[in-house]
Amino acid sequence: MSANYPWMRPRRRGLSFFCVIGSFSCLAILAIWYGMNSDRDYIHPILTQLLPAGHCACQTSTTFQCSTCVSCSESSTLQLSASPSWKFQYPRDARNEALDQTQCQAAFQGLFEDIARGERYWRAHDGGLVTDDLDDITIQPGMVRAFISQGHLHVVTARAKGEDHRRKILGVLSSIHRALAADRDRASRRDIEFVFSVEDKVEDVTNAHHPAWVFARTPTEEGVWLMPDFSFWAWDNPQNYIGPFDQVVDRIKRVDLPWDEKTPQLVWRGKPSFAPKLRRALIEAARDKPWGDVKQIDWDTGSNVLRMEDHCRYMFIAHVEGRSYSASLKYRQACKSVIVAHKLQYIQHHHYLLVASGPNQNYVEVERDFSNLAEKIEPLVADTDLAHRIATNSVKTFRERYLTAAAEACYWRALFDGYGSVWNSSVNPWSDRTGKERGLRYESFILLESPKMFEFTADTAMSGYA
Numbered sequence: 175m176s177a178n179y180p181w182m183r184p185r186r187r188g189l190s191f192f193c194v195i196g197s198f199s200c201l202a203i204l205a206i207w208y209g210m211n212s213d214r215d216y217i218h219p220i221l222t223q224l225l226p227a228g229h230c231a232c233q234t235s236t237t238f239q240c241s242t243c244v245s246c247s248e249s250s251t252l253q254l255s256a257s258p259s260w261k262f263q264y265p266r267d268a269r270n271e272a273l274d275q276t277q278c279q280a281a282f283q284g285l286f287e288d289i290a291r292g293e294r295y296w297r298a299h300d301g302g303l304v305t306d307d308l309d310d311i312t313i314q315p316g317m318v319r320a321f322i323s324q325g326h327l328h329v330v331t332a333r334a335k336g337e338d339h340r341r342k343i344l345g346v347l348s349s350i351h352r353a354l355a356a357d358r359d360r361a362s363r364r365d366i367e368f369v370f371s372v373e374d375k376v377e378d379v380t381n382a383h384h385p386a387w388v389f390a391r392t393p394t395e396e397g398v399w400l401m402p403d404f405s406f407w408a409w410d411n412p413q414n415y416i417g418p419f420d421q422v423v424d425r426i427k428r429v430d431l432p433w434d435e436k437t438p439q440l441v442w443r444g445k446p447s448f449a450p451k452l453r454r455a456l457i458e459a460a461r462d463k464p465w466g467d468v469k470q471i472d473w474d475t476g477s478n479v480l481r482m483e484d485h486c487r488y489m490f491i492a493h494v495e496g497r498s499y500s501a502s503l504k505y506r507q508a509c510k511s512v513i514v515a516h517k518l519q520y521i522q523h524h525h526y527l528l529v530a531s532g533p534n535q536n537y538v539e540v541e542r543d544f545s546n547l548a549e550k551i552e553p554l555v556a557d558t559d560l561a562h563r564i565a566t567n568s569v570k571t572f573r574e575r576y577l578t579a580a581a582e583a584c585y586w587r588a589l590f591d592g593y594g595s596v597w598n599s600s601v602n603p604w605s606d607r608t609g610k611e612r613g614l615r616y617e618s619f620i621l622l623e624s625p626k627m628f629e630f631t632a633d634t635a636m637s638g639y640a
């Protein structure tokens with residue numbers, strides 16, 4: 175055969191073949207790198223196709239067997255004992271962090287699905303959940319080991335890589351403390367010990383079969399327990415004051431327009447490079463559409479930046495996951511608008527309440543590649559009464575019920591109880607080895623200077639005490 179190609183000896187031919195493949199790979203890698211990191215408005219569709227799905231656009235998405243959790247429950251027996259005369263009333267009860275257990279169950283049916291799931295998982299686990307299961311978890315930056323003893327919160331170990339971690343950790347500890355402080359049965363609570371992570375993803379810090387408390391999980395991450403995220407307590411960026419979630423809701427309610435005055439368009443602002451495949455798909459699907467107002471933010475120039483409350487001026491608000499769950503969903507749900515989300519891959523504690531169809535529909539679900547976005551939006555733009563109903567359901571379900579401070583506190587205590595029901599070890603607040611307390615009380619932990627919170631272990635931190 176080489177005789178037919180006298181200009182190319184076999185060895186050389188092999189070499190040039192390698193070169194061609196090599197250059198192609200280099201070009202492809204460069205193109206993909208560009209596609210994933212560019213924030214330019216337009217990149218060629220072939221390039222968007224090429225982008226690897228990576229961590230943010232897998233085929234799987236959260237699908238709940240019980241798709242209408244607003245109208246069904248985790249079959250709790252407590253349901254039956256709830257006083258029939260008491261009903262949750264938004265204006266009266268939303269800020270009440272001290273609802274009792276039967277009131278919580280009556281008010282927030284369907285909110286405790288993931289806790290019930292965690293209980294089933296750990297009940298089936300040999301011996302239940304024990305101290306050894308916690309000892310197996312390496313405490314990475316962004317993680318805390320803590321315990322509740324006689325209704326008080328104690329911090330054993332805390333690690334933070336920076337301010338972001340430290341502030342999220344304080345948010346979680348404070349939320350736990352608030353839920354405990356509002357509990358009239360606080361002193362008789364079952365003692366539990368646990369580990370939580372404030373990282374975006376389970377796989378960033380731990381293994382999905384460990385019993386860590388996390389903000390979000392994928393459907394296959396079954397050992398972990400979901401907790402409400404840090405921003406219910408408060409979240410602020412250096413250039414951007416946000417505040418406690420219920421305060422954001424107040425601010426939004428003050429400026430939320432009457433439905434008829436809202437713009438009948440779909441709004442989205444963000445940085446495509448956070449989740450290029452998903453976000454570019456949205457940008458493409460809405461490009462040049464009369465109902466589309468989808469733009470990318472340039473934080474350097476400040477162009478296209480839209481304040482949170484200004485999103486409420488639109489009838490439709492798109493929601494896209496980032497590198498993991500996006501804590502912004504609940505801010506969008508604070509507007510009386512229609513949330514349009516792709517099939518979600520990460521579950522947060524309140525996602526079980528999302529209903530995509532039927533009379534209780536409270537958001538619009540589209541495919542992960544946004545291929546049916548136009549098909550779903552256009553009938554709603556044409557018939558805004560239907561859209562109004564979905565927006566009303568969203569407000570009733572989320573802003574005025576499952577995202578209230580009352581619901582958040584109920585969820586925390588249900589988590590303590592659910593986790594406590596499978597926790598099969600004792601919690602010793604005293605270390606016999608060191609002859610000191612094993613944990614630092616929350617009240618003292620928040621008084622530490624910031625640098626001392628970054629690599630905190632109660633053992634060494636408390637060695638100064640007599």
Ligand SMILES: *[C@@H]1O[C@H](CO)[C@@H](O)[C@H](O)[C@H]1NC(C)=O
Pocket residue numbers: 300301302598
């Ligand atoms: C709790 O642990 C003990 C062993 O320490 C075991 O015998 C028992 O079955 C466990 N309980 C549950 C509910 O798994």
